[in-house]
Amino acid sequence: MRANFIFSEVWIGLRRNLTMTIAVIVTVAIGMALLGIGLMINAQVGSMSTYWSDKVQLSAFLCKKNDPFQACKGRSQVSDAEKKELQTRIQSMGQVDKVFFETQEKAYANFKAAYSSNSVFLSAVKVDDMPESFRVKLKDPNDYKAVFDALSGAPGVSNVVNDQQLLDKFFGLMSKLRWAALVVALIQVFAAILLIGNTVRLSAYNRRRETGIMRLVGASNLYIQLPFVMEGTIAGLVGGVISAVLLMLAKVVLFDGMKNYFVLSTQLGWSEVAQVITLTTVVGVLICILASFVTLRRYLRV
Amino acid sequence: MIHFDNVTKVYVNQNRPALDHVSVDVDKGEFVFLVGPSGSGKSTFLRLVLKEERPNTGAIHVAGKDLARLSNFKVPHLRRRIGCVFQDFRLLPNKNVYENVAFALEVIGKPRRFIRKVVPEVVELVGLEGKAHRMPDELSGGEQQRVAMARAFVNRPMILLADEPTGNIDPATSIGIMKVLDRINRTGTTVVMATHDAAIVDSMRKRVVELEDGKIVRDQSRGVYGQAY
Numbered sequence: 001m002r003a004n005f006i007f008s009e010v011w012i013g014l015r016r017n018l019t020m021t022i023a024v025i026v027t028v029a030i031g032m033a034l035l036g037i038g039l040m041i042n043a044q045v046g047s048m049s050t051y052w053s054d055k056v057q058l059s060a061f062l063c064k065k066n067d068p069f070q071a072c073k074g075r076s077q078v079s080d081a082e083k084k085e086l087q088t089r090i091q092s093m094g095q096v097d098k099v100f101f102e103t104q105e106k107a108y109a110n111f112k113a114a115y116s117s118n119s120v121f122l123s124a125v126k127v128d129d130m131p132e133s134f135r136v137k138l139k140d141p142n143d144y145k146a147v148f149d150a151l152s153g154a155p156g157v158s159n160v161v162n163d164q165q166l167l168d169k170f171f172g173l174m175s176k177l178r179w180a181a182l183v184v185a186l187i188q189v190f191a192a193i194l195l196i197g198n199t200v201r202l203s204a205y206n207r208r209r210e211t212g213i214m215r216l217v218g219a220s221n222l223y224i225q226l227p228f229v230m231e232g233t234i235a236g237l238v239g240g241v242i243s244a245v246l247l248m249l250a251k252v253v254l255f256d257g258m259k260n261y262f263v264l265s266t267q268l269g270w271s272e273v274a275q276v277i278t279l280t281t282v283v284g285v286l287i288c289i290l291a292s293f294v295t296l297r298r299y300l301r302v
Numbered sequence: 303m304i305h306f307d308n309v310t311k312v313y314v315n316q317n318r319p320a321l322d323h324v325s326v327d328v329d330k331g332e333f334v335f336l337v338g339p340s341g342s343g344k345s346t347f348l349r350l351v352l353k354e355e356r357p358n359t360g361a362i363h364v365a366g367k368d369l370a371r372l373s374n375f376k377v378p379h380l381r382r383r384i385g386c387v388f389q390d391f392r393l394l395p396n397k398n399v400y401e402n403v404a405f406a407l408e409v410i411g412k413p414r415r416f417i418r419k420v421v422p423e424v425v426e427l428v429g430l431e432g433k434a435h436r437m438p439d440e441l442s443g444g445e446q447q448r449v450a451m452a453r454a455f456v457n458r459p460m461i462l463l464a465d466e467p468t469g470n471i472d473p474a475t476s477i478g479i480m481k482v483l484d485r486i487n488r489t490g491t492t493v494v495m496a497t498h499d500a501a502i503v504d505s506m507r508k509r510v511v512e513l514e515d516g517k518i519v520r521d522q523s524r525g526v527y528g529q530a531y
Binding site: 005209210212213214215216217218219220221223224 | 375381382383386405411453
């Protein structure tokens with residue numbers, strides 16, 4: 001009885017304010033989708049940084065035949081003695097955790113795996129074009145300066161690359177994207193709150209006869225306000241479902257597509273997407289409920 | 303049943319009080335006419351009984367409750383014991399007679415079975431049997447007011463407040479309305495009716511409380527409307 005009555009009131013309210021209801025749904029959907037994308041970038045960055053922190057952090061590439069690097073000009077390919085000396089030198093450093101030697105064949109195999117989709121690029125590169133390298137894992141990835149400097153000038157070393165610096169650039173870009181998504185999401189949430197406020201106000205105006213009589217015959221405040229709050233909640237829920245669809249699309253198109261552009265990036269799992277969707281839907285519905293209540297307090301004084 | 307003790311009400315931005323040190327007692331089962339010119343404080347009196355307004359000074363007791371100490375949370379429960387009828391009927395145009403009356407019970411959460419039993423009884427009591435499925439715009443003014451009275455009485459209130467219930471109705475039809483009010487009064491419900499209608503007051507011979515500029519100038523049992531009007 002009670003539920004029946006309230007649902008029929010809600011249905012009438014939603015239908016009477018159809019355009020406003022659609023506006024609320026769209027705003028909530030976009031706002032929550034952007035918020036979700038921000039959270040998904042966050043999760044992606046998080047999983048990538050744990051992934052990368054286990055990997056090699058410093059790579060010292062060695063001179064190969066006819067190496068174009070300045071450090072190798074006028075000298076031949078790195079000798080076995082030089083390699084041996086370099087390895088002992090690296091191992092003796094206090095900051096170093098582990099060191100691996102990567103052969104030309106191994107480097108070529110990695111290269112092939114990374115660019116498997118680009119056959120033209122692959123066919124142009126030969127095994128001999130790949131440099132040998134020492135891959136150094138540091139105890140503390142931020143403590144790279146001394147090792148970096150020591151290796152940079154060493155005989156037989158063409159150049160030294162700090163993976164951390166490369167990753168920092170990437171993470172910097174991701175963080176900017178995340179902030180952009182969050183700022184736009186915030187603006188959308190603000191717009192959603194105002195829109196919901198207006199919708200509830202219109203709804204309250206449309207039903208002023210009913211609410212007037214309800215007050216007069218002694219309906220409790222909850223009974224008077226519930227249909228309005230339910231309207232907001234349903235709009236928020238529908239918006240949340242649409243944003244969930246958008247977020248699933250974003251996972252498939254944007255995040256899964258990313259591994260075609262970034263080598264060895266980790267993949268965002270569905271469980272993380274599910275978490276984000278749950279969170280954004282809850283936030284969306286809560287915003288709708290709160291906005292409805294706040295407006296009702298002003299327009300439905302009992 | 304209704305007890306006003308030295309009640310003064312001044313609306314914001316008005317220098318003259320709407321009610322000025324009013325003390326009055328209405329007992330259980332009484333029928334009281336509240337008369338006086340427009341702006342004399344009749345409607346303010348009724349609004350104070352419903353706790354739609356608060357007095358500036360003085361105490362109001364309704365059905366044994368001190369309204370000043372009644373929390374907002376409990377105001378709806380007070381209003382369930384008071385029925386209201388107005389000059390403009392205040393029916394819902396998109397609901398038929400039965401639905402309009404049932405609405406008052408639905409919104410206070412009464413079970414459907416109870417509503418199905420009680421509503422036809424009350425519709426019959428106000429003399430609308432056979433018209434339960436008419437829409438308000440298919441009814442005359444008098445019939446619409448009967449629907450409003452059925453809605454006000456369906457929850458068996460202890461008090462019925464009527465604010466000029468015959469104000470929009472011709473004199474012949476008004477007699478029928480007054481008969482229904484009298485019938486409701488005979489069930490033990492206290493009735494307070496604000497009115498301008500001298501003929502009705504004179505014919506009913508009930509208690510008359512006259513207000514002028516917010517003061518009680520006359521309180522007469524079995525009174526008439528008064529010579530001045």
